[in-house]
Amino acid sequence: MNLQGKDELLRLAETVLAASRAEETEVVLMTAEDYLTRFAKNVIHQNVGSRHASICVRTVTDRRIGVAEAEALDEATIAATLAKAQEISAVRPRLDDFKHLPKPGKISPIAAFDPATADCTPERRAELVAQLAAAARRKKAEAAGLVQTQTAEILVANSRGVRAYHSSTGAQFQSVVTCGDGSGFAEDQAFSLDRLDSRRVIRDSVGKAVRSRKPQPIDAGEIDVVLEPAAVGSLVAMLGFLGFGAKALQEGQSFMVGKIGQKITGEAITIIDNARHARLRGFPFDFEGVPRKRVKLIERGVAVGVVYDSYLAGREPGRHASTGHALPPKYSSYGAMPVNLVMDGGSESLAGLVAGTKRGLLVTRFHYVNVVEQMKAVLTGMTRDGTFLIENGKIVGPITNLRFTEAVLEAFARTAGLTRARRLVEEGVLCPAMKIRGFRFTGTTGF
Amino acid sequence: MNQLAQHAVELMRRAGVAYGDVRFVETREQDLAVNNAVVESASEERSRGFGVRVLINGSWGFHSSYIVTEAEIARVVDVACQIARASGLVADKPVTLAPVAPARGSYVTPHTKDPFAVPLADKLALLVKASELMMGEPIGVSQSFFAAYETRKIFASTEGALTDQTIIETGGGIAATAVGDGEIQVRSYPNSFRGNFATAGYEYFESLDILAHAARVKAEAAELLKAPPCPSGRRTIILDGGQLALQVHESIGHPIELDRVIGMESAYAGDSFLTLEKLDNLQYGSKLINVVADATAPGGLGTFAWDDEGVPAERTAIITAGRFVGYMSSRETAPVIGRTSTGSMRASSWSRIPLIRMTNVNLLPHQGTLAELIADTADGLFLATNHSWSIDNKRLNFQFGTEIAWEIKAGKLGQIFRNPTYTGVTPEFWNSCDAVCGPSEWKLYGTPNCGKGQPGQTAHVGHGVAPARFRNVEVGVMKQS
Incomplete structure (x- = not known):
């Protein structure tokens, strides 16, 4: 484990703040240790680890901002990084909209550190892979995927009194199993390795691969779909990227423009950003040290709000405060972003959604989802790793993959049911499975 | 760093690896972004570290660290070997490597102007000017970008390779986004998503002549806002x-x-x-x-x-x-x-x-x-x-x-x-x-x-x-x- 600890990071931060000649100074210190065991064809083929530490300094003088970052925490690097930030600040034009670095806010800690996960050995990760590979072999199938364990800590301090520290661990188990021309996917993630439901991941990915053999082609067109959480999550994450940040709204580039307070999708849709959700356990503050607020984005289909950092909030004085969604300073030109999206579930079960479908598709997940038209949230992507035809409430067999091109908010307005159960998916979104009527598929492929 | 590289190789040999290599990498990156004539981002980033890759009993292990000291190199080699042995717990056929003659030598990207030596103020002034030229109705977002990367890599292997290369990359571009009536339309030059890039010095960015293209980019974005959708x-x-x-x-x-x-x-x-x-x-x-x-x-x-x-x-x-x-x-x-x-x-x-x-x-x-x-x-x-x-x-x-x-x-x-x-x-x-x-x-x-x-x-x-x-x-x- 590579943690420096709060006291040591604070000591380093104080040296930066004391040495700075700027009117305002902010320092972000991070350390991390990542281990990832990757496997394919039932063997571990890549197995990696890394130990990181970084410092990012932002200095402000006369509203001129300089940002410098370095990947080391020795005294010379720290001094050089501060000097570089001040050098950039000296020549950068004034940013008139900038007000100040944030003042400290009340930060309630979020418990997200598991010592056993931080100390996980490569042998322990290999053990999970071995269990999955054995299950796959029993079905003459091949497993690919990853087991990952991570440890991280962050300290944000600034000259206006912010001192925010957080440490966390993370674990992920992801499986894509192929069985002939069949393919199945399952995943789980949590702050602790012991909380991963590895049995479910193994059972679901192997079982789905077996069931999706010999897929049959169907024509593209509009058809009802039951989207599993992984498929829903990739759509919701893209909505977050496109439209739930204040910058896109202020610049007229969000599907929320002119629609705050208006209905933009179906009543069944409520999406919030909530780092404090027990399943997510996100960082309790952002990269400016501002406490992350719970932000309603869409409530019962109505556009409610977007997320802010201190700069974007300052552009709308008196109307908004930072919601605690600043990105690291080097990515500030992208604006604030939601990173802990939670979508409300409904009252159905997955089996119930399938049973209530006369003719439709069950979609495990999408591949390579991208934007076609930003203002209408038109997205495209492919199905993968298990797409099945539903007829008269029953799954009748696998089908070959399809491309969708769909205005997602319009599609969400055709929601015909959401599951009560929700899953935390790869994009960091907690979401249910959902049924949508008339989802538009625009292309086919031969597998 | 050559000595540290050879030290890492010696440690890998002593650990009995079938094959091992180490890469010491130092990077420097400058990112500039201007939006509506306002400098939204001006940052510089440096990174330094090393990674050790070992092959033991036909399985790979890799570990890496930002701490470049002999003691840390020894620790990282040890952990990489432990990881490789763990890989061997779920293995099949041993990895074999195609032969290659051990490489020796050095290389630097041919360039005439160090992009980091050009004064920051000059670069920002050019980007602000380009952004200004694209502003005005119906352009809601007028952006200009510059980025430069310098990457020095020292590579050494247990087969006797030792190379030292420095890659320099430079590029940037402009983009105008027309906004109106619930529609946005973007035009970019010389390419979308922050421009075009080359292994070259600042002379490449100069050759793009972004100012000369700003008026056309603005006009085309504005025209697109009124244009009909592409028929199917x-x-x-x-x-x-x-x-x-x-x-x-x-x-x-x-x-x-x-x-x-x-x-x-x-x-x-x-x-x-x-x-x-x-x-x-x-x-x-x-x-x-x-x-x-x-x-x-x-x-x-x-x-x-x-x-x-x-x-x-x-x-x-x-x-x-x-x-x-x-x-x-x-x-x-x-x-x-x-x-x-x-x-x-x-x-x-x-x-x-x-x-x-x-x-x-x-x-x-x-x-x-x-x-x-x-x-x-x-x-x-x-x-x-x-x-x-x-x-x-x-x-x-x-x-x-x-x-x-x-x-x-x-x-x-x-x-x-x-x-x-x-x-x-x-x-x-x-x-x-x-x-x-x-x-x-x-x-x-x-x-x-x-x-x-x-x-x-x-x-x-x-x-x-x-x-x-x-x-x-x-x-x-x-x-x-």
């Missing part, structure tokens, strides 16, 4: 260089990565339709399609002297007269097809293992100019500058959107359309190509955001292309609402 239907299309570069990237560059073909990437970005029996047997495209993977192309974003396994840069034939003849490979994967490595292994940082990455996957020029090609087209569309992309996990079914389309009628460009998209299936699409422009239109495009691997890596790769024409392509598949 089967059409003849001509792709400009920027769009064709991404078409090559997604539907040729990725499918020819041999690690994808044999399933090593199947859980994430997917595998490839180019299964092994297709080598030397598949008619990938029409006779006009000639593609090479060329890490020696001057200025290409995938240009270097040695890859991250110490294999010398080379030019590999991929498609010859339409026939698929070669993959991009590594020392581990090349034996699968009985060949040696094509020198395609690169890591995005010291903390990542090398993966097979595109070098410069270039579509070779044929003949004629773009003007002549348009004049030769009775009815079609000219699509320019990538806006959107998506392709399935076998790299067959793709869908692209471009910033703009011009109608072609009787050999002349006509009205413009907004939100053009087209879709197809890879071999059918490349076999529908009936014209590729000649050397005077051929240009290298840099893609600085190619994602692959877990943990994720972003590679900088290049594509040389000249505009080309494709027949009977499905256009305008987007839902109009």
